[in-house]
Amino acid sequence: MKVETITYKGGLVYILDQKKLPQKKVYIKCSRYQQVADAITRMNIRGAPAIGVAAAMGIALGMSELKTKNKVDFFNQLDKISRDFAKTRPTAVNLFWAIDKMVKCAHRCEEKSLSSIKKLLIKEAIDIYNKDIQTNKKIGKYGAQLIHKKAMILTHCNAGALATAGYGTALGVIRKAHEQKKNIKVFVDETRPYLQGARLTAWELKEEKIPFTLITDNMAGYFMYQGKINVVIVGADRIAANGDVVNKIGTYTVSVLARKHNIPFYVAAPVSTFDITKSSGKEIVIEERNFQEVTHIGKKRITPKGIEVANPAFDITPHDDITAIITEKGVIKPPFKKNIKRIIGNK
Amino acid sequence: MKVETITYKGGLVYILDQKKLPQKKVYIKCSRYQQVADAITRMNIRGAPAIGVAAAMGIALGMSELKTKNKVDFFNQLDKISRDFAKTRPTAVNLFWAIDKMVKCAHRCEEKSLSSIKKLLIKEAIDIYNKDIQTNKKIGKYGAQLIHKKAMILTHCNAGALATAGYGTALGVIRKAHEQKKNIKVFVDETRPYLQGARLTAWELKEEKIPFTLITDNMAGYFMYQGKINVVIVGADRIAANGDVVNKIGTYTVSVLARKHNIPFYVAAPVSTFDITKSSGKEIVIEERNFQEVTHIGKKRITPKGIEVANPAFDITPHDDITAIITEKGVIKPPFKKNIKRIIGNK
Numbered sequence: 001m002k003v004e005t006i007t008y009k010g011g012l013v014y015i016l017d018q019k020k021l022p023q024k025k026v027y028i029k030c031s032r033y034q035q036v037a038d039a040i041t042r043m044n045i046r047g048a049p050a051i052g053v054a055a056a057m058g059i060a061l062g063m064s065e066l067k068t069k070n071k072v073d074f075f076n077q078l079d080k081i082s083r084d085f086a087k088t089r090p091t092a093v094n095l096f097w098a099i100d101k102m103v104k105c106a107h108r109c110e111e112k113s114l115s116s117i118k119k120l121l122i123k124e125a126i127d128i129y130n131k132d133i134q135t136n137k138k139i140g141k142y143g144a145q146l147i148h149k150k151a152m153i154l155t156h157c158n159a160g161a162l163a164t165a166g167y168g169t170a171l172g173v174i175r176k177a178h179e180q181k182k183n184i185k186v187f188v189d190e191t192r193p194y195l196q197g198a199r200l201t202a203w204e205l206k207e208e209k210i211p212f213t214l215i216t217d218n219m220a221g222y223f224m225y226q227g228k229i230n231v232v233i234v235g236a237d238r239i240a241a242n243g244d245v246v247n248k249i250g251t252y253t254v255s256v257l258a259r260k261h262n263i264p265f266y267v268a269a270p271v272s273t274f275d276i277t278k279s280s281g282k283e284i285v286i287e288e289r290n291f292q293e294v295t296h297i298g299k300k301r302i303t304p305k306g307i308e309v310a311n312p313a314f315d316i317t318p319h320d321d322i323t324a325i326i327t328e329k330g331v332i333k334p335p336f337k338k339n340i341k342r343i344i345g346n347k
Numbered sequence: 348m349k350v351e352t353i354t355y356k357g358g359l360v361y362i363l364d365q366k367k368l369p370q371k372k373v374y375i376k377c378s379r380y381q382q383v384a385d386a387i388t389r390m391n392i393r394g395a396p397a398i399g400v401a402a403a404m405g406i407a408l409g410m411s412e413l414k415t416k417n418k419v420d421f422f423n424q425l426d427k428i429s430r431d432f433a434k435t436r437p438t439a440v441n442l443f444w445a446i447d448k449m450v451k452c453a454h455r456c457e458e459k460s461l462s463s464i465k466k467l468l469i470k471e472a473i474d475i476y477n478k479d480i481q482t483n484k485k486i487g488k489y490g491a492q493l494i495h496k497k498a499m500i501l502t503h504c505n506a507g508a509l510a511t512a513g514y515g516t517a518l519g520v521i522r523k524a525h526e527q528k529k530n531i532k533v534f535v536d537e538t539r540p541y542l543q544g545a546r547l548t549a550w551e552l553k554e555e556k557i558p559f560t561l562i563t564d565n566m567a568g569y570f571m572y573q574g575k576i577n578v579v580i581v582g583a584d585r586i587a588a589n590g591d592v593v594n595k596i597g598t599y600t601v602s603v604l605a606r607k608h609n610i611p612f613y614v615a616a617p618v619s620t621f622d623i624t625k626s627s628g629k630e631i632v633i634e635e636r637n638f639q640e641v642t643h644i645g646k647k648r649i650t651p652k653g654i655e656v657a658n659p660a661f662d663i664t665p666h667d668d669i670t671a672i673i674t675e676k677g678v679i680k681p682p683f684k685k686n687i688k689r690i691i692g693n694k
Contacts, residue, residue: 022651190641190650192539192563198641198650206651213655216539216641218564218597222662225599250565252572253604255379261602294537294563295543297644303537303545305555308560315569 003207005050005162006057008126011064012295013057017044018162022203027059027301033062033081040088040095043194048237048273049136052094053129055085059102060125064118065287074114078106091246091287092316093275119278128340132165134268143173143233143268144180146324146331151177151231154187154220157248158200159235159268169268170233171204178210186212187229189220192249193293193311217250224261230283232258236325243319243336244281245269249312255321264323271327274344281316287312350554352397352509353404355473357600365509366392380409380428387435390541392509394583395620396483399441400476402432406449408492411465421461425453429453432499438593438634438661439584440622445475479512482617483519484609484673489582490520490615492680493671494561496529498578501567504595505547506582506615516615517580520673525557534576535558537568538595540640555637564597571608579605583672585618588667590683591628592616596659602668611670618674621691628663636660637675 003025007014013030019027019042025275028044030036036058040051062081068074082099089095105124109117147153153174157163160171167175177184186205191197198214205212215223223229232254238246242289245251245267258265278284291309295301303309325332325340350372354361360377366389375391379384383405385391387398409428415421429446436442450508450656452471494500499676500521507518514522524531533552538544545561552559552635562570570576579601585593592598592614625631638656642648650656672679672687680687 016473023648056374060489082538168532189565190539192565195649204656211655213657214641214650215657216564216596218536218539218600219657219659219662221600221603222596222659223657225662236436249563249569253565253568253600256438256568256607257600257603294561298647300645301370302542302644303561307553308558310560310562310566310570312566312569315572316564339418 005165006054007043008057008060008129015039015045015054015062016162017280018046018200019044022199030061032065033058034084036061037084037088039297046196048092048094048235049132049157049270050162050165050171051089051092051241052098052272053132053165055088055095056098056125056128057101058085059099060121063121069114071114072105075106075110078103086148090289091237092284097272101128125158129274132270134189135328136164136167136169139169139268139270139326140167140176141143142331143266143326144176146266146326146333147173147177147182147184147231149182151182151184151233152187152229153184153233154229154254155201156189156197156234156251156254157191158196158204160204162200162204163235163337168276169270171201171236173268174210174232175208178208184210186210187218187220187302188212188214188221189250191250192217196248210316220254221257224257230262231264231266233268235267236267236273237314238284239267239269239274239325240278240281240284241276241340242280242336243322243325243340245322246281246284246286247313247317249315252315252317255317259321265321266324266326267322270325271329271344274340276340276344281318286315287313316332352512353392353401353476355404355407355469355476359646360402360408362386362392363509365393365547366391368460369546377408379412380405380433383408384431384435393543395439395441395582396435396479396507396511396516396617397509398439399445399619400479400512400623402435402442403445403472403475403517405432406446407468412470418461420643421590422453422457425450426550434470436634441619444619448475449453461506462473479617480514483511484618485515486516486527486615486673487514487519487523489528489678490613490673491523493613493673494520494524494529494531494578498524498529498531498582499534499576500531501534501536501576501601502548502583503598503601504538505543505551507548509547509551510582516582516617518548520580520615521557522555525555529597531557533557533578534570535559535561536564536597537561538597539564543595567601568604571604571610579610579612581614583614584661585631586614586616586621586672587625587628587631588684588687589627590669590672590687592664592669593631593661593663594631595626596662599662599664602664606668612668613671613673614669615673618691621687623687623691627663631663632658633662690693
């Protein structure tokens with residue numbers, strides 16, 4: 001990886017500010033956990049696996065900062081900090097998964113000294129980070145087996161190195177297929193309103209020298225109709241027990257188009273993205289974000305003032321529209337309910 | 348109408364600069380025909396019927412300017428000016444229809460004095476303008492019969508007063524249904540890359556106090572899935588003899604989504620939009636516009652530099668996806684080939 005999305009170094013968390021990409025590479029230096037939480041809320045860091053890693057590092061940072069010598073106080077603070085992170089974004093389940101891992105880690109070693117617990121929490125966060133990269137490389141390996149030579153792949157949003165600790169999920173599959181010299185070509189949806197495709201995926205693919213064409217979201221249908229796209233791969237923010245996928249707004253439309261044109265539609269996501277407590281996508285909360293993401297580009301207003309705007313950040317792709325889900329434990333095919341249970345189990 | 352899209356007044360053509368909307372209402376004052384042609388090419392004025400009117404007024408202006416007293420020179424100039432207008436935009440057939448009307452008008456009265464021909468050309472252009480408004484009002488009347496009370500209507504791009512001499516085609520239907528107090532609500536696709544929805548349709552609906560919600564193009568599927576959209580109406584840039592519709596990029600995707608959700612998909616367009624010399628949409632040239640419309644918003648770059656970008660301005664919606672085409676001569680239903688021939692004839 002040419003650029004690190006997030007790192008824990010010298011007792012500080014460094015977050016690559018994705019709001020400034022692709023114009024500037026700037027790191028936000030966080031010395032307090034609230035700065036990490038704010039970076040998640042404000043989407044300086046985004047992408048389901050990446051915000052899981054950020055929350056883990058943020059909790060490690062927050063606990064390290066504590067001056068208290070009282071264990072009850074310490075664990076009360078752990079509760080508070082965990083709750084603060086849980087409030088940052090509502091949809092990506094990796095966030096709650098990572099928070100849960102950190103809390104369990106602390107409780108597992110609660111008999112130890114506070115300084116030992118602090119060290120173990122930092123180790124746990126760095127572990128989550130390292131495992132995420134390994135996970136993505138496994139996803140890439142499994143996924144690349146599904147990509148034929150000269151594939152013309154559409155991807156939506158950014159499920160890349162920037163959305164994870166590194167390598168990426170959907171872009172991990174694309175990276176691997178490119179490493180295998182499959183001579184692939186990528187279509188990148190710009191992904192309004194936040195432009196993760198135009199800003200982040202375009203930037204990652206350019207860095208990796210993977211050939212791609214940037215299109216606006218409403219062009220995907222046109223290129224499918226012309227036979228210029230023959231595979232779709234996207235990431236996921238949460239996957240229900242029945243295989244319904246919650247992912248960036250616009251994913252559902254891409255899935256409808258793929259089905260209409262008989263194009264395989266793959267979802268690449270780590271096991272931590274599954275939420276088997278939700279029987280279907282309809283039970284998952286869809287985050288509604290600030291209207292200014294739609295009415296403004298940067299500081300420039302593009303619409304009349306005082307109008308009504310909708311801004312759901314995600315949508316639900318029903319499992320019927322999905323060809324397969326690529327995880328680090330292998331490729332899950334329909335029937336999803338049965339096969340998710342078999343492969344994921346209780347995580 | 349609160350604002351005039353284009354007018355011919357005191358020997359000048361005034362064009363409302365749609366690139367500056369919704370921030371500023373500025374008119375481009377054209378004293379030479381080339382200024383009108385440039386305004387079409389640069390999309391200061393856009394929308395199939397509007398550019399037909401602009402070309403007619405531009406030709407009237409260009410011919411009025413001429414100093415020659417020689418009739419052969421005069422008609423040679425008419426040829427040249429007509430060719431210049433024909434080069435401005437390739438897809439909307441109304442442009443060629445209006446040019447043809449102007450050339451025929453001149454030839455019809457070629458025995459008259461040059462000053463008489465000039466006056467008749469101005470009269471013809473103003474006639475085209477007035478008839479376009481009448482046409483739109485008829486379309487609105489026929490179309491509104493298809494709109495039920497409390498309809499939740501999605502529209503894409505701007506097929507409004509700004510895309511025509513006035514009143515609009517798709518927005519003409521919406522205006523009429525609103526005048527009839529049908530308590531409708533509109534969803535407006537922002538329509539990347541040129542943002543005709545976010546800038547122009549939002550502005551028109553706000554002026555008319557018609558309730559609407561602005562969404563990004565990739566949200567339409569989500570709201571259809573939720574049952575919040577139950578009618579689609581769009582305009583057209585060219586309609587083939589079999590009913591295939593060429594319209595703003597993204598229209599095809601909306602049609603696929605509408606069909607998937609069993610939502611009627613209506614196209615509103617004047618008879619001048621039909622091109623019965625084309626047996627299907629596949630024979631129609633799709634304009635590829637400058638990549639900067641995608642990479643920049645105003646002067647702000649939103650993507651990395653030096654990347655490949657596609658920017659087709661239109662797409663083709665196959666007639667199978669269309670419920671009916673609303674014209675000033677009535678509503679055309681399938682089978683389109685037969686019914687277009689019956690209703691449109693040879694225009």
